[in-house]
Amino acid sequence: MIKQFVRIFSTIILLLIFSGNVGAEDQKASYTSEQEYLFNIFTSRRSVRAYKPDAIPDEHIKKILDIARSAPTSGNQQPWKFLVVKNRKKLDELKNACIDRSLTRARMSGTLNEEQFKTREKSIRDYYEKTLSAPVYIVVLVNKQCKYPAYTKHDGPLAAGYLMIAARSLGYGTVYYTDSIPEDLTMKVFNIPEQFERICITPLGIPETWPKSPQKKALGEFVVMEKFVKGVNYSEAKIRKAIQLDAKILETYTGKYEFQPGFALTVSLESGRLFAQATGQQKLEIFAESETDFFWKVVDAQINFNKDKTGKVIGLTLHQGGRDMPAKKTE
Ligand SMILES: Cc1cc2nc3c(=O)[nH]c(=O)nc-3n(C[C@H](O)[C@H](O)[C@H](O)COP(=O)(O)O)c2cc1C
Numbered sequence: 001m002i003k004q005f006v007r008i009f010s011t012i013i014l015l016l017i018f019s020g021n022v023g024a025e026d027q028k029a030s031y032t033s034e035q036e037y038l039f040n041i042f043t044s045r046r047s048v049r050a051y052k053p054d055a056i057p058d059e060h061i062k063k064i065l066d067i068a069r070s071a072p073t074s075g076n077q078q079p080w081k082f083l084v085v086k087n088r089k090k091l092d093e094l095k096n097a098c099i100d101r102s103l104t105r106a107r108m109s110g111t112l113n114e115e116q117f118k119t120r121e122k123s124i125r126d127y128y129e130k131t132l133s134a135p136v137y138i139v140v141l142v143n144k145q146c147k148y149p150a151y152t153k154h155d156g157p158l159a160a161g162y163l164m165i166a167a168r169s170l171g172y173g174t175v176y177y178t179d180s181i182p183e184d185l186t187m188k189v190f191n192i193p194e195q196f197e198r199i200c201i202t203p204l205g206i207p208e209t210w211p212k213s214p215q216k217k218a219l220g221e222f223v224v225m226e227k228f229v230k231g232v233n234y235s236e237a238k239i240r241k242a243i244q245l246d247a248k249i250l251e252t253y254t255g256k257y258e259f260q261p262g263f264a265l266t267v268s269l270e271s272g273r274l275f276a277q278a279t280g281q282q283k284l285e286i287f288a289e290s291e292t293d294f295f296w297k298v299v300d301a302q303i304n305f306n307k308d309k310t311g312k313v314i315g316l317t318l319h320q321g322g323r324d325m326p327a328k329k330t331e
Helices: 002-021 033-043 058-068 088-109 114-131 149-169 183-189 247-251
Strands: 080-085 136-143 196-204 255-260 263-270 273-278 283-288 293-296 301-307 313-320 323-329
Touching: 033 149, 058 080, 058 136, 058 149, 080 149, 088 114, 088 183, 136 149, 149 196, 183 196, 247 263, 255 313, 273 293
Parallel strands: none
Antiparallel strands: 080 136, 136 196, 255 263, 255 323, 263 273, 273 283, 283 293, 293 301, 301 313, 313 323
16 A cells, blocks of 8 residues: 555656656647656656766666667667676776877867967866766677678667667666767777677766756657658758859958867968868868858858958858857957
């Protein structure tokens, strides 16, 4: 009787806690408390990038991996390996390798003076202290020598997704790390045989804090009911057309635009062509589509130059990966 009361009471509390997360689309339908609970495990999963050092019971790690292996695979081939690393020395080795790689890249860019390099070095070290702060890391791998190797690109991420949801249900954070922890360094530091390919590496631990959800698109942006209708549920990919601008106009855009200390975009004019180079990256030509709007042909990114009332160029906004990043002109 008491047990039943506690169960009903905790279900009500859970529903109250989670009711704020339920989207408008769901409010009309009714679901059981178990269903609501499960849905909220999914929606409350977050990429967590800083952890408490508290150890995780082996039972929990086993349970999470047991759920991961229940994911579907092509032809039921189950090509995974889950490498679990708790050894702090090994994790520190990976952390130092990541730091060295980033510092070398920053140094090689040749765009930072000593003071800017120091600022960048600090932000790199702080970043990797957090990135490698969890007590456990799981490398999700697939065996390239499996029956259907062309399908491991599906099998691998599915297991990683299951793993992340199972971890969330036990109160742990994860992140699907790819570029932040380079694959070659993971393979080398953990001595992973070449026949395996890394899908991702994820920390597993108690979050320092649960981050807020980044902005998510509305459901309506994804759903196409029955058929595609141009202008209604999709818009045609924009084909950008380059126009010719006078070199005198291009000249006004040359200079350095700072997003944050140590990270800037340098715009230069060479033989009537405009180039942009971000800190630590390649110099690439940018093309005008209007007098103030430019785009790269080799990456999906655009620039709008901003002017003050007198027409003087004072900054730019970089659009990339769905983000708008403003930068002030400093030189
Ligand atoms: C294929 C893929 C690659 C990712 N690579 C990285 C990464 O290298 N570094 C990182 O910090 N997050 C990485 N993430 C995590 C995403 O940034 C994160 O899922 C996204 O910002 C949404 O946040 P949320 O997971 O909290 O919903 C990756 C996620 C996916 C699916």
